[in-house]
Each structure stands twice: as C-alpha cells, then as structure tokens.
Amino acid sequence: MPPAAARPTIALAAGGTGGHLFPAEALARELMARGFGVVIHTERRGAQYAQALAGIEHVVLPASSLEGGIAKKAQAALTILRAVLSSRRDLKQRGAALMVGFGGYPSFAPALAAKSLGLPLLLHEQATRLSKANARLLRFADALATSFPAVAGADGFDAAKIVETGNPVRRAILDARGDYPPFDTQGPLRLLVVGGSQSAAVFGRVVPPALALLPEALRHRLQLSLQYRGEDADALVAQLRGAGIDASVRPFFDDMGDRLREAHLVVTRAGATTAADLLTIGRPAIFVPLPHGGSREEQRRNAQTLAQAGVGWHLDEAGLTPESLAEVLREAFESPTRLPDAARAAAALGRPDAASRLADAVERLLARARSG
Known part of the structure; x- marks a missing residue:
C-alpha cells in the first residue's frame, strides 16, 4: 500500500437527510483510515449533522430540487449551476480523483461537477429503488453500488458495473x-x-x-x-x-x-x-x-x-x-x-462490513480509471 500522503482525495456528495449523510460519513472514515484524503460536498441541512462531520473536510453548497412549476424549476436550475461551479472549483483545488454520490438532490450538482472534470463517478443507492437523483445521474455513472441484491430502476445499466456492498452504518450501530x-x-x-x-x-x-x-x-x-x-x-x-x-x-x-x-x-x-x-x-x-x-x-x-x-x-x-x-x-x-x-x-x-466493501469498490474503480 502506498504511503498515506501519496493517496489521492476522494470526494463524496451527500446531504439533505441523515439517511444520505450517515452512509457517506461511514465511507469517509473508512477511506481516511486507508490513507485517502476525503471531502464531503453537502448543503445547509447536511452540514447541521455536526457530529457526523466532525473531523471530516466538507464544503457547503447551495442546493435545490427540480420539482415544481416552470418558475421554480428555472430558479432551481440557477441554484444547481452555482453549486456545480463551486463544487468544480473545490474539486480542482484539491485534485480530487473520484466522486461518490449518495443520492438526494444535494448530490446532483457535485456529481455533474465531477463528470465535467472527467472524474469517475460511483453512485451508492441505499434503498430498494433508485432515488430520483441517482436515476438521473445513472447515465453518467461509471459504477453503481447497491444496498440490496436487487434494485429497481437500474435496468439497462451494465450489470458488470453493479456491486452489492450493503449500506454503511455508523460506528455506534x-x-x-x-x-x-x-x-x-x-x-x-x-x-x-x-x-x-x-x-x-x-x-x-x-x-x-x-x-x-x-x-x-x-x-x-x-x-x-x-x-x-x-x-x-x-x-x-x-x-x-x-x-x-x-x-x-x-x-x-x-x-x-x-x-x-x-x-x-x-x-x-x-x-x-x-x-x-x-x-x-x-x-x-x-x-x-x-x-x-x-x-x-x-x-x-x-x-x-x-x-x-x-x-x-x-x-x-x-x-x-x-x-x-x-x-x-x-x-x-x-x-x-x-x-x-x-x-x-x-x-x-445485514452487511456490517458495508463501509469496507464500498471502499473496496472505490479503490477498484479508481484503479480501473487510472489503467484505462
């Protein structure tokens, strides 16, 4: 294993609810234990989980859902554009090597920012059906990690790029x-x-x-x-x-x-x-x-x-x-x-080793991207 200082930074996108942020926290701590740099791109509500984010680099971005009428969608599009630009700047500054998205609309802009920089994108789905954000991002994804053996909404995605990792949980659990x-x-x-x-x-x-x-x-x-x-x-x-x-x-x-x-x-x-x-x-x-x-x-x-x-x-x-x-x-x-x-x-x-399995998936995708 290379020395810790030689390992790149992995960016994670999560926010909105603990259901998205807690798995990201668990993966972040596993990656940090392996010597990777980690940053979580989140939004205002996600940043309120101060205990989960303690000791983890994080960036608070503007976020908005695309749900609603034409006027609301137009306003949301501008908010997302600002978030994409902010996320992109941070990813470039840190030299991030890969993005992991955990679903929920706050993950949408960081995932787009990562793809605009040519970074590999790994999506993690916690539920038995792809979230709206993950379903929209699936076309850009290089790999999909699932919490259950079967996940609805992933039809058409290359089965060889899907891995069941389970859903990472907090240390207290x-x-x-x-x-x-x-x-x-x-x-x-x-x-x-x-x-x-x-x-x-x-x-x-x-x-x-x-x-x-x-x-x-x-x-x-x-x-x-x-x-x-x-x-x-x-x-x-x-x-x-x-x-x-x-x-x-x-x-x-x-x-x-x-x-x-x-x-x-x-x-x-x-x-x-x-x-x-x-x-x-x-x-x-x-x-x-x-x-x-x-x-x-x-x-x-x-x-x-x-x-x-x-x-x-x-x-x-x-x-x-x-x-x-x-x-x-x-x-x-x-x-x-x-x-x-x-x-x-x-x-x-149960998958008590879910954080480790997801970190393994990150490392495999990173190696594949670098060899390709």
Whole structure:
C-alpha cells in the first residue's frame, strides 16, 4: 500500500437527510483510515449533522430540487449551476480523483461537477429503488453500488458495473451488534418505537391504545421505549403505566444503539438508514412507511421487501389502528419462534462490513480509471 500522503482525495456528495449523510460519513472514515484524503460536498441541512462531520473536510453548497412549476424549476436550475461551479472549483483545488454520490438532490450538482472534470463517478443507492437523483445521474455513472441484491430502476445499466456492498452504518450501530436477547414465555418483552429524526406523531396516537388492548399477561411483561415529541408525553406515560406497562417516553434517545441491541421488536418507519441499522444489529420490526412526501414510494418498497424477506411486518399508516397494531403485536409476542426467526432473517441480510466493501469498490474503480 502506498504511503498515506501519496493517496489521492476522494470526494463524496451527500446531504439533505441523515439517511444520505450517515452512509457517506461511514465511507469517509473508512477511506481516511486507508490513507485517502476525503471531502464531503453537502448543503445547509447536511452540514447541521455536526457530529457526523466532525473531523471530516466538507464544503457547503447551495442546493435545490427540480420539482415544481416552470418558475421554480428555472430558479432551481440557477441554484444547481452555482453549486456545480463551486463544487468544480473545490474539486480542482484539491485534485480530487473520484466522486461518490449518495443520492438526494444535494448530490446532483457535485456529481455533474465531477463528470465535467472527467472524474469517475460511483453512485451508492441505499434503498430498494433508485432515488430520483441517482436515476438521473445513472447515465453518467461509471459504477453503481447497491444496498440490496436487487434494485429497481437500474435496468439497462451494465450489470458488470453493479456491486452489492450493503449500506454503511455508523460506528455506534456496529458497536451495538450482539445476539438476539433471550425470548421466552416469562421474561420481559422489550419494544422500541421510533419514528426517525423527526419522530412520528402517529406512533404516539396509536401505540399506547394498541398496547392497552393486549392481554394482561403480555402488558405486564412489556418494557416500552417510545420516541415521542408531543406535549402530552407525561399523559401518555400515565396512560401506559395505568395499563401495567413499564414505559419510557422521550423526544430523543441518545443511546439508540443500546436500545436496538436490547429490543425484541421495533416499530419504525422504513427509511434506508433505519433498515440498515436494524439489519446490521439483526432485529425484527413492524415497518410503517411514510404516508406522503418524496420518500413515500421508497419507504413502501423497503417495507415490502423486508417483510417478504421475513424480517417483520409491513403496515401502511392509512390502516394503522390500535386494533391492527395490537393484532400484529399479539401474534409476535405469543409465538415462541416468530421473533427469533425474524431476527435471524434480519441478521442474514445485514452487511456490517458495508463501509469496507464500498471502499473496496472505490479503490477498484479508481484503479480501473487510472489503467484505462
């Protein structure tokens, strides 16, 4: 291996949400450990993840989605052009050798800037379908790394240039890996309910009454961790404890890795990063995809794919009621095999070495570009 100083700089493009930035962070730290220089091109929202970016060179670019009417698209095009020019200047100044794009509209301009300089472009897709940004950039890509064995939207792309790496996860998640907790008919039942970085108000409305519908024997074994930001959190705790349920309700859990490791079952959204965390640790889940917004289709497909793989259940929010949730929970908790089997299915799909595999893909593409 050449000395660290001789290794080039690799640029990564990610932003918007933690779902795009956290995998970029994981790859950045793996590449830095291998002696590469690294810079992340992001935008304002991505730059707010200060802890993820700590110690990593990064550039904040203007960003805008191309969604909307003609006037909005014209304004967005100007914003993207400014971002392309800024990104291009930075890439030239650093002598960057390759760009890795992680999807989301903030990655669009840096990817175009890299291609305008003749740099190889590796796209990483976290979900089971190409994001809009990755789908638009695919024609410029030299390689595609995926998180799942099959990814919709990549039809026509050279199969020899596609590699399944998995979705890189944070160090806290890797450190939380461990055996599925003991599960029997007498011990505690640890249920973790989280709704992503913004939490999910629907879980606060549906989960407490759903748990109250469970048989008394199950309720008294439950240990609930519920992420909830509502002002009525104290009332929810009183409601849950009145039903005989040991409950912790907080707006945010800063020990998420530990809680995932200890959980028998998770109720959650179906974002790609959430899925990667669960698979890496090997925990079953009830997936409730976002009901609207740009991530709706992506999350629905993720939930369907994971449910079909035996990792858990898929419930649409439109049909999420206390009764429907209670039925699934009762089925899960009363079966001696359903949850342990789902945990094994999750672990089988996990890729704890995803950051290393993606860094290997970067090195292969870099070597191919230099030899060609």
